[in-house]
Amino acid sequence: MCDMRQDVESVLVSEEELGALCDRLAAQITEDFRDSGRDLVFVTVLKGSIMFAADLIRRIPIPCTLEFMKVSSYGSLTQSSGFIQVHLDLKRDVKDCDVIIVEDIIDSGRTLQRLSELLENRGAHTVRCCTLLDKPDRRKVNYKAHYVGTVIPDAFVVGYGLDYDEKYRNLPYVGVLAPKVYNK
Ligand code: IMP
Ligand code: MG
DSSP states (O other): OOGGGEEEEEEEEEEEHHHHHHHHHHHHHHHHHHTTOOOOEEEETTTTTTHHHHHHHHOOSSSSSEEEEEEEEOSSSOOSSSSSEEEOOOSSOOOOOOOOOOOOOOSSSSHHHHHHHHHHHHHHHHEOOOOOEEEEEGGOOOOOOOOEEEEEEEEEBBTTTBOOOTSSOOOSSSSEEEHHHOOO
């Protein structure tokens, strides 16, 4: 029988820890935006952030809306700014809104740097990022998320939405993928 758990070397963030970090982040966001008077829009970056976004916003008792984007960023050796390709865009205007980008993991930082710029250019009043995981050792650009679930070492992780080759998203925890899987 094929069991995905055999491909996980170690559990990095357990289900209990995921619940606790969602509680903490949701409380911070609620505190920061409860009196803003502006529309609060969560922009979930597909596909890796869906579990996190679902758990996070259920813990936030103030009015908000949920939007989705699918983007990819391209590194460029010759251009420091690079660009971002939008595969699925927002269905609403974010002008004058408080926008929180919900991301699964920050690696090089390019995706979030460029996505933040894009949403700022569309006139959002505030653009902040809430990331489940942060791998600061891998940063290629200077980007810092406002809300960070947990900092992790430089390892390839899967589960709770994060994938390798589109698989492992349905694991209920975040685990380190055994190198034998991608060195095959
Ligand atoms: P970056 O910060 O622009 O380099 O891109 C981050 C994106 O790369 C994330 O949103 C993930 O989709 C993907 N990614 C980076 N590290 C991992 C990992 O360890 N597991 C799964 N996906 C990852
Ligand atoms: Mg992602």
